[in-house]
Amino acid sequence: MENIEVRDYLIEKIQSFNGGENGKLPSENKLAAKFNVPRKRIRDVIINLEEMGMIESKQGIGHFILPKRKLLNIVLTGDVSFSEKMKQQTDNYKSVLTRLEQVVLTDHDSRQIEFEGSKVVYIIERLRYIDDEPAALHRSYVNGELFPEIKKERSQLTSIYQFYKNHGIENFESKFTRLSTIFPGKYERMMLHCENLVPLILVESDNWDKDHNIQLEYTEILYRSDRFSFQLKNEKS
Template identity: 25%
Template sequence: MSDPASAIFETLRDVTPTGAPLYLQLKKNIEEAVRRGLIGPGDALPSEREIAARADISRVTVRKAVQDLVKSGVLVQRHGSGTFVAPRRERVEQSLSRLTSFTEDMARRGMAARSQWLDRGIYTASPDEMMALGLSSSELVSRLSRLRIADDTPLAIERATISASVLPDPREVTSSLYMALSETGHRPVRAVQRISAINPGEADARLLEVPLGTACLQIERISYLATGKVIEFTKSIYRGDAYDFVAELRLPGPDGQEGENT
């Protein structure tokens, strides 16, 4: 590959007044250099001073373009080292119609999954947990919080809550929560999920290795046993640059039942 600096400035020849703000033009040109492979993962960008001088624009303009690209995951900044093209990550396509565990999902994709435990303990149920799990104020819950990692890339933060009467010792869960629940006859068979956009706080952004202010996905899940009893209440934060959630939709037939795809 040619010198990264030369590759960047090859695309900067089109940074001319077109009505769009200069920082957006610069941002677009750097994105184009990355897309075309003129600069690749791990390549260092020239300093703000060099880019500003060679493109004949202000350092403020350069800084704004670079910050936008860092927020969108195209670039990464390392304190004391500079700005680099971010590593490419395979996006994980997750079906919303299947109720499976993270461990099972990653195993099907041939990815090496592991978890970093953040918390496993018994607590007094919060109002949200009492409402979701149908508990009284005197009942306790087991909370299991962990960072989910696949092929050494942090993908999600999962915070699950189970009634302590079902899971009296959360430390017994060493890998898959659903596997542990299956062993006691409490594996859920269906769930309702609510997906929303979220900007994780500083601590969660650091765990996910994304810049503060990055858009992520929050999924709140309530899972049920075959009897209809709620068994699990989980809030998870997924990296927006690593996950695609897919749902299959069907038109109802004339009798109101699900029909064939059209």
């Protein structure tokens, strides 16, 4: 309980910090005396706050509140290009293809995929960088029947919307969007450079060729919750 009390006290200080001071936290010794707990308990809390990206420690000087990052706005639908949205808000955006492989769906797969007559699916995973830091992991489960030569076009896959447009598809539609919160596993922590205390926002959606009513993909996007704010629908709709 002491750890929770100390953490709540420090998080309140961090959240109320307006950037007008130097942002230095009380020393570990002062905090230990204030809460009448061993210094090790204070140190454990400090480490957790560092893992959450809230503070930084400067050896021999103390612990300091990190400036709040500007949150990037993201629309929670599958019919808006992530890359285009990010490029409107930052000049320092990069998408890197991290996985491209073929899988076969089973009848028991719980994903909302309606690829008529086809169970061949390509997983296309991209890691999204904002200001040179990984911020989102984007997985598209793409209809393999529509794009049988997709492996030969890997250089185009950092933006799946541009890939579709290159294939003559211009009008997109999303029929469902589901939002949930998860904590990162080992792979996600490695890819997104985050610790287990940083929750991820999981957005699942689909993407259809609106003109021909054909499902193009099912999508899973994992967002670092400390980098984005979320909009429920496109402001143009």
